[in-house]
Amino acid sequence: xxxxxxxxxxxxxxxxxxQSVAEEYEVRYHALxxxxxxxxxxxxxxxESNAPLAVDLKEQVAEMLQDGRSDTEIKDYLLxxxxxxxxxxxxxxxxxxILWLGPFVLLAFGLFLxxxxxxxxxxxxxxxxxxxxxxxxxxxSKNMKNRIDQS
Amino acid sequence: xxxxxxxxVIVVIGLLGILAIGLTLDPxxxxxxxIGKPAPVFALPKLYQxxxxxxxxxxxxxxxxxxxxASWCVACREEHAQIERLSTEFKLRVIGLNYKDKPEDAxxxxxxxxxxxxxxxxxxxxxxxxxxxxxxxxxTFVIDANGVIRYKHIGPxxxxxxxxxxxxxxxxxxxxxxx
Numbered sequence: 001x002x003x004x005x006x007x008x009x010x011x012x013x014x015x016x017x018x019q020s021v022a023e024e025y026e027v028r029y030h031a032l033x034x035x036x037x038x039x040x041x042x043x044x045x046x047x048e049s050n051a052p053l054a055v056d057l058k059e060q061v062a063e064m065l066q067d068g069r070s071d072t073e074i075k076d077y078l079l080x081x082x083x084x085x086x087x088x089x090x091x092x093x094x095x096x097x098i099l100w101l102g103p104f105v106l107l108a109f110g111l112f113l114x115x116x117x118x119x120x121x122x123x124x125x126x127x128x129x130x131x132x133x134x135x136x137x138x139x140x141s142k143n144m145k146n147r148i149d150q151s
Numbered sequence: 152x153x154x155x156x157x158x159x160v161i162v163v164i165g166l167l168g169i170l171a172i173g174l175t176l177d178p179x180x181x182x183x184x185x186i187g188k189p190a191p192v193f194a195l196p197k198l199y200q201x202x203x204x205x206x207x208x209x210x211x212x213x214x215x216x217x218x219x220x221a222s223w224c225v226a227c228r229e230e231h232a233q234i235e236r237l238s239t240e241f242k243l244r245v246i247g248l249n250y251k252d253k254p255e256d257a258x259x260x261x262x263x264x265x266x267x268x269x270x271x272x273x274x275x276x277x278x279x280x281x282x283x284x285x286x287x288x289x290x291t292f293v294i295d296a297n298g299v300i301r302y303k304h305i306g307p308x309x310x311x312x313x314x315x316x317x318x319x320x321x322x323x324x325x326x327x328x329x330x
Contacts, residue, residue: 039286081284
């Protein structure tokens with residue numbers, strides 16, 4: 001009786017273990033196929049695509065996961081065959097610097113331009129107009145005050 | 152004062168220039184990382200002698216073109232006359248890689264249109280195609296006598312592709328290899 005319960009417990013543990021391994025594969029598999037571009041229908045990842053090549057690549061990824069390959073190994077396998085374009089997040093290297101840094105450079109340039117435009121012209125002229133107006137008002141009020149005083 | 156109006160104009164012209172260059176590029180032509188590398192290892196049954204294997208070693212010794220094609224591929228029909236010209240008119244060794252196709256369909260297709268290939272390897276599961284980075288048939292590779300991939304053409308080969316790209320490249324390869 002005791003041995004039976006031990007056996008049951010053991011089988012429970014191992015099946016739970018196998019399940020968690022399968023779940024881990026599943027999670028990694030879905031993460032990978034989300035990130036790999038389908039080269040036939042270029043604006044889809046292979047998870048979304050039903051193109052024959054996408055189906056083959058999904059099979060390949062699943063098999064490599066079962067073989068115990070790491071995510072990096074699987075990505076490198078595809079990079080060696082299809083190039084950086086196969087990854088939706090291409091690696092950061094001199095050839096892709098413009099891709100990764102370009103938007104920030106443009107943003108900085110835009111901010112610089114905006115700052116330059118506002119500090120050069122609008123703010124200064126506004127200030128000038130304001131101070132002129134203030135002076136005029138002050139002058140007028142002074143005149144009025146003088147007139148009141150005189151009368 | 153004038154510079155303030157000129158700068159945006161210059162920026163816009165620059166952007167338009169970059170976008171114009173972008174329009175002339177074909178996003179379907181993805182540069183292959185295999186250029187300059189030895190042809191991937193493979194061993195596939197031949198279409199007409201299924202008990203014999205065609206391997207990457209068979210590519211060596213003499214310059215070869217590897218043309219990836221399938222009977223279901225419409226653009227392959229379109230380029231067929233040009234592939235035939237490469238083998239008959241220019242006496243080049245053209246090896247066919249029959250990609251994700253049924254051998255009987257492939258044989259029927261060749262019987263109908265003519266067989267320009269000196270040898271044909273059958274890749275029915277498409278695994279060797281993945282190793283070669285194939286993503287859209289037809290694709291044509293230029294392999295030098297050392298078995299190194301020198302060029303990859305994506306899409307159907309046209310007469311102008313042969314004259315302006317493929318033949319000059321082959322002449323260049325043969326000139327440097329014989330030195």
